[in-house]
Amino acid sequence: MLEPYVVTVSSEKGGVGKTTLATNLAIYLKALNEELPVTLFSFDNHFSVDRMFRLGRTLPKGDMLDLLSGTPVEHLLELGEYGVQFIPSSRKLESIASRMNRYDILARALAGSTLKGIVIIDTRPILDIFTQNALFASDRVIVPVKDTPSLENCRNLYDFFEDQGLSKRPLRLLPCLIDSRVHYDGPFKNAYQLLKGYAINRGYRCLEGYIAKSPKVESLNTNPEGKIYPVLTHGRGTNVHFQFAHLARQIFIGAKDEPQRRLDEIRQGLEQQEQTRDENFHTRRDLVLPDCPICGRQLVRHNAMEPASYFYTTSDHQVAGFLDEACFSSLVFRHCYHTQKKISPTDPLVDLFRESALRSYFVLRHADDNPATGAHNLLFYRFDDEGFEISHKSIEYRKNETRFLHKGPSALYRLASQTLFSEDTPIKERFLFIRRINSEFPEEILLDENYARLDAAMQYIGSKLPSNPED
Ligand SMILES: Nc1ncnc2c1ncn2[C@@H]1O[C@H](COP(=O)(O)OP(=O)(O)OP(=O)(O)O)[C@@H](O)[C@H]1O
Ligand SMILES: [Mg+2]
Incomplete structure (x- = not known):
């Protein structure tokens, strides 16, 4: 033309x-x-x-x-x-x-x-x-x-x-x-x-x-x-x-x-930019894990996606994927708010969390294991949209737990083992970065401009984390 x-x-x-x-x-x-x-x-x-x-x-x-x-x-x-x-x-x-x-x-x-x-x-x-x-x-x-x-x-x-x-x-x-x-x-x-x-x-x-x-x-x-x-x-x-x-x-x-x-x-x-944007999107999509690491449900299918509300990536971009909404909220409620009973997705507290999570970034990283019990220690941080720390918490967890008549790997272990471990050893220098996303179009986060924004936030927040998690 x-x-x-x-x-x-x-x-x-x-x-x-x-x-x-x-x-x-x-x-x-x-x-x-x-x-x-x-x-x-x-x-x-x-x-x-x-x-x-x-x-x-x-x-x-x-x-x-x-x-x-x-x-x-x-x-x-x-x-x-x-x-x-x-x-x-x-x-x-x-x-x-x-x-x-x-x-x-x-x-x-x-x-x-x-x-x-x-x-x-x-x-x-x-x-x-x-x-x-x-x-x-x-x-x-x-x-x-x-x-x-x-x-x-x-x-x-x-x-x-x-x-x-x-x-x-x-x-x-x-x-x-x-x-x-x-x-x-x-x-x-x-x-x-x-x-x-x-x-x-x-x-x-x-x-x-x-x-x-x-x-x-x-x-x-x-x-x-x-x-x-x-x-x-x-x-x-x-x-x-x-x-x-x-x-x-x-x-x-x-x-x-x-x-x-x-x-x-x-x-x-x-046209060239559009093509590169498309290629970047597909490269990222090919690299994300298809299943929710907590419940194992397949979220990414060949040419469609199940609704998913959280995206995660490791700080070194080695592992990335999506999390089921309920999986991540119950994990947060259990470990941060110490909710003992299984929380219903219609609970107003869950709604409140979901809403505020839209303006938050979550970070998980390993601290030293407890030598007495052999339990792993994780630090869980929450940052606001501007990159200011809202809270942080130390969480002890084991591979197996018995809860609600369920015996087997804990939700936290399932998430951490697929993202923050190499073989059986925690990778201390890596952290997991989690962001609430548009659940109707989860893959939008993989588009260049959205991913670049996420990456910039991750770099900024990463630079603010103490180099020694014990500090
Ligand atoms: N060749 C020309 N001979 C005589 N007068 C001219 C000629 N060209 C423009 N003018 C007159 O000069 C004045 C300024 O012209 P014109 O508005 O075209 O300039 P301009 O650079 O567009 O001005 P501005 O920067 O303010 O937009 C007008 O009154 C116009 O009639
Ligand atoms: Mg003029």
């Missing part, structure tokens, strides 16, 4: 003609090839895109805020004047700026969408998270420069590409708002040549040509209809008309000649 070619117009300098460039470029591209879908996205805060493209009094379908918040692009596109589709800017962008902590949100929203042709993104005069998202998705970045300060500002754009490990190939400077009446003595005859010379000198690449400062363009913003008129319809025959036409041709040819689109690269990266 050929993804759209994304062109961003960006400069940290205000009033250099970004919006004029983005909107007119869209119209000239459409004029160059009627069949070419041309879409304009605006992050600008002057809302000129609405004034230029909205047909009649149609209500907006949505805006860029909706796109970044997850609404599919196809639901937001409006067909506007001159055959250009657009999504207007939003007055509420600031409200999500602090929550936007990734550069690829826009790129992900567009990769794999049904958008085609050329997408042009108009940005604000600031390298904020919205501009960064636009740059991240771009095949071509046009940087209008009108004077030396705006040229100096380009450094930040280049640095962004450098920091993200992106090729700087898409970046192109374009001298704009050039006053053609000004002439200099010396090698650079006018402002265009001077800026181009400076740019090349600093290692920046430029598009061919420039956009002149024209009273005609300035006048297109002010009229009784309150519209903004394009150069194509209202400035034909002027120099800027030919300059925009030349610019549009360069962009069009650039798009045609680009063998791989940035969004293609992003889509492939996402």
Whole structure:
């Protein structure tokens, strides 16, 4: 699938003609090839895109805020004047700026969408998270420069590409708002040549040509209809008309000649990530023990799972699996709350424990055996969600016990022997980490993001356990 070619117009300098460039470029591209879908996205805060493209009094379908918040692009596109589709800017962008902590949100929203042709993104005069998202998705970045300060500002754009490990190939400077009446003595005859010379000198690449400062363009913003008129319809025959036409041709040819689109690269990266995520999940699933180590019930089947409420893993990731809900609660009630009778799963105390366990991590580890009785000693810790210790308790247990007419290995022994022993010897440096999980979808814990969170909590809590369990 050929993804759209994304062109961003960006400069940290205000009033250099970004919006004029983005909107007119869209119209000239459409004029160059009627069949070419041309879409304009605006992050600008002057809302000129609405004034230029909205047909009649149609209500907006949505805006860029909706796109970044997850609404599919196809639901937001409006067909506007001159055959250009657009999504207007939003007055509420600031409200999500602090929550936007990734550069690829826009790129992900567009990769794999049904958008085609050329997408042009108009940005604000600031390298904020919205501009960064636009740059991240771009095949071509046009940087209008009108004077030396705006040229100096380009450094930040280049640095962004450098920091993200992106090729700087898409970046192109374009001298704009050039006053053609000004002439200099010396090698650079006018402002265009001077800026181009400076740019090349600093290692920046430029598009061919420039956009002149024209009273005609300035006048297109002010009229009784309150519209903004394009150069194509209202400035034909002027120099800027030919300059925009030349610019549009360069962009069009650039798009045609680009063998791989940035969004293609992003889509492939996402597919690769998805595949790795899947493989990691299956590797973890293949390694978990299928049975509950306490009651022996098979919880993990070939392509399904029984409900299970706890996940456990050893600190060295050697053994992992699921625990039956009732098995773990009765173990805790017996050893920590010293409940003598068999506890009913409908007991309100069990409910209370179940609920509070959602915000807890449990740790089991061996302490020294009791040499007098030969019994094993375990330390049982409970930590809260933040990794603060809530309680700890020492538990003595034997391999065999007689309880409720049952004689045989104790529940604790069954759990410990399958996780914290090698042969018949307790492994002191290992601990068992237990977490309450979503019992309807127990395997969710094996997905990358959930597992990484669990692992981070385990590392953090592990670092807080005393190195000598006897301390
Ligand atoms: N080629 C031009 N000739 C004359 N005036 C121009 C030209 N291009 C833009 N202008 C005028 O300059 C002003 C700023 O242009 P524009 O809004 O496109 O800049 P901008 O970079 O998008 O600004 P901002 O950074 O505030 O979003 C407008 O009044 C516009 O009409
Ligand atoms: Mg603007």
